[in-house]
Amino acid sequence: MNQHDLDVLDEIQRRVLWLATRIVDAANHDRDTGDGVKVGGHQASSASLVTAMTALWFAHLDAEDRVAVKPHASPVFHAVQYLLGNLDRSYLPKLRARGGLQSYPSRTKDPDGVDFSTGSVGLGAAAPLFAAVTRRYVDAHFGERPHSRFIALIGDAELDEGNIWEAVADPATTGLGNVMWLVDFNRQSLDRVVPGVRINQWRGQFEAAGWHVVEVKYGRKLAEAYERPGGAALRDWIDLMPNEQYQSLFGLAGPALRKQFLDGAPAEVAAFVADIPDDELGPLVTDLGGHDLQAMLDAYAQCDAVTDRPSVVFAYTVKGWGLPIAGNPRNHSALLTSEQVDALRAAHGLTRDTEWDRLDPASPAGIRAGERREALSRAPRERALGVTVPETTRVRVNKPVSTQEVFGRVLVDLARDPKVAPYLVTTAPDVATSTNLAGFINKTGVFAPTAQRSWTEDRMLRWTESPAGQHIELGISEMNLFLLLGQLGLSWDLSGQPLLPVGTVYDPFVLRGLDAFLYGTYSGSRFVVAGTPSGITLAPEGGAHQSTITASVGLELPGVTFCEPAYAGSLDWLLCDALGQIAGGAAPAATAAPAEDGAYYFRLSTRPIDQAPFEAARARIGDAVLRRQVVAGAYRLVDAHEAYPHLADAPVVQLAASGAVLPEVLAAAAELAEEGVAAHVVDVTSLDRLYRAWQRTLRQGVRTATVPSVPGALRSAFADRVPVVTVHDAASHAMAWLGSALGAPAVPLGVDEFGQSGSVGELYELHDLLPGSIVNAALAALSLR
C-alpha cells in the first residue's frame, strides 16, 4: 500500500481508537445507573486490536468474509461499524445499557451485524473454524458459494483454553485454507503479564497440527534499526527479554526507560542505543508489528497465499496502545480518568462538540469509509429451509424397543425422504455407532473433503468417506460437537444454506460440552442433539457414565427445548416436529402449536421397553389428539377411571414420569389398583414445554395481577389438585415443581446421588424407583392432602 493510503488508514485507526475509548468512558462516566454496580469495559484490550481491525475492515475484508471479534474488543467493532455507517450514532453512549450495545459481541442482540457471538474466551476462536468446516460441507453438497474467509481475532491468553486445542487438533478441521486466526499477542491476560516467552511452544503446537504460522513482531522502525551495524545484538536482546521486563518499558520514559531497557544488556546494545535521544528510544524499542498497518496487511496477504491449511498470525501488540495505561500489568479493567480522556480528545484534535462525529465524508478518510461500506454490504439471508418435514415416519415396532434405537430408525427413514434427506447432517464425537447413527451412516456415508479408500469391509457398518457423505465424524471432544452443531445450525446465515443438523453424545458428557452448547444456542443456532444413553438405566456402566443432572440442564437452558419420550411413537412425533420447526416449513395442519425457536435436546435410553401401553393409549385417544398432547409435553398413558371403572369412588393419585422408568410406573399403578387406589399414569414427553406453559400463565398472572390459569397442556394430561408422584431417572428436583403447578401435594422420586454399577433392577431399588417404592410414594402423597 502506498504511503498516502497508509496515512489515510492511520487517520482512521486514530479515530477508531478514540471512539472505542470514549464509548467505554461514556458508559462509565456519562450515565448514572443509580445502582452502585460498576459498568466496566475494556479500553486497554480494545486499543490492542485497533490497528489489526482497522486494517481488516478498511482495507482487507470482502463482503462474504466473516469475523469473530474477541469479547473485550467489542467497542472497537462498534466504532468501526459506526465509521462505516452501519451503526446509528445514538448507540455510541449506550455500551452495556439496556437495549444498547452489548458488552461482548452478540449475533442476536447487537444492531450492527455481528457474525459470531463471543464472551466465553476460547469459543469465539473455534466458532469460525467450525463455520469453515460447515462451509466446506455446504460447498460439497450444494455447490460452491462465493468464497469467504473465516477469521477469529483472539486474545493471547485465550490460547490457555483447552477447547482451542481440541478444535485445532480435530481432523475435521484440517486443511481449511480460508481460516485465519489473529492472536492479539500483547503478552498480558487479565491478572498479569503472561510469564515466559511462550510463542515458540505455541508455534510448535500449531505447526504440528498442520497450520501456517505468521509472526508480526516488529514495526518498521525497529526493522530498520536491526539492519544497521550492531542491530543484530539489539534484536537478540529484545527477542530474549522476558515479557515482564519488556512490558514494564511501556510505563516508563526518558532516562528511567533507558536504564530499565539496558538492565543486564550486553555492552554492544548499550553502545547501539547510546546515540539515540531519550524521547526516541521508547518509541523505537516498543515499535511492535501489531501496530504497523503495512505489516498487518502483509501478514493477511501471506495468509491468503496459503490455501491448503489454516493460518494463525501472532501480532505483537501493546495492551492499551496509544493510551496512558499502555503496557501496565494492571490495565485489563483500568479506565482512563476524565482528565485523561479530555487530554486524549484534545490530542486527537476533537472537541466536546465534534467528539462523536464520523469522518468528514469529503476527506480521504471519509471517502475510504464510504467505499468500504459499499464493498462490505451484503444481502440478508433466508433462515427457513422451506421444506415440510413429515409429522411422522410411522415407525412401527412389535417388540420392546429403546428410544435410542428408535431415534436411529427415524433418521434412517427420514434419509429416504427425498425432500428432507439432502439437508440432514449428523455429527458425533466418536460415538456415532454406539448412539445408533450406524443406520443413517450406512445410507448416507461419512463426509470427507476427498474420497477415501476403505480398507476394511464390515457388514454392519459401511464406513465410506467421500464428499457426498452426510455424517461428520469428530474426535472425542464434546466441545467440538457443540461448536460444530452451533455452526451447522447457523449455516443459513454464514454459508447461505439452511441445514437440519443432528448430533449425538453420551448423555453424561453433555456437561463436558455444556459451555459450547450454551454458546450455540445463545448465538441463535438451531439443531437437534440426542443425549444417549442416559441416567442410571445405563446400569452396568456405573457412576462415571450415568447422567443425573442433565434433565435439569435441558429444562433450564434457554433456547433449548428438552424432550424425554419413552415410546417409539412419541419419539417419532417429537423428532419430526423438532426437525420441522428447524426447517421452518409450513406447519402441518394438525399442529396447533405456535412456531418455536431454538435447539432440541432429546434425552434417550438403551432400555428396551414394551410398546403395548402406548398403543393402547393411541387406540383410546386417537392419533391426532395424542400427537398434539405428546408434542405439547404430556398425555395420560393410563386413565384410571377408564382402566379401573370399579374404583370410581376410590382415592385418586397421579403418577407422572419421563423416559425409561415408565414400566415401573405402570406396574405401580396396577398394584395401587389392587390396593384400592386409582392411579392415572402421565407420560411426560417434554418437561420443558410443560414448565414453560406453566411459567407463561404464571407470569401473565403476575404481570396483570390476575389469577393465573392452569395451562392447557397440564389440564389435558393431569387431573387438577390430585396428589402426584413424579418418577424420573434423573435428579428428583427436575420434576418436583409439578406439585405446585397442579396445586397438589407431590412426592418426587429420582436420582440424587452418584450412580453405581449393577442391574437396572438393583439400581432402581437403590434409588426407590421400583414399583413398591412408587406405591409407597403414592400413599405418602395421598396422606399429604
Ligand SMILES: Cc1ncc(C[n+]2csc(CCOP(=O)(O)OP(=O)(O)O)c2C)c(N)n1
Ligand atoms: C471462559 C472464560 N474465562 C474467563 C473469562 C474472564 N476473562 C475475560 S478476558 C480474560 C483475559 C483475557 O486475556 P487475553 O485473551 O490475553 O485478552 P487481552 O489481553 O487482549 O485482553 C479473562 C480471564 C472469560 N471471559 N471467559
Ligand SMILES: [Mg+2]
Ligand atoms: Mg492478552
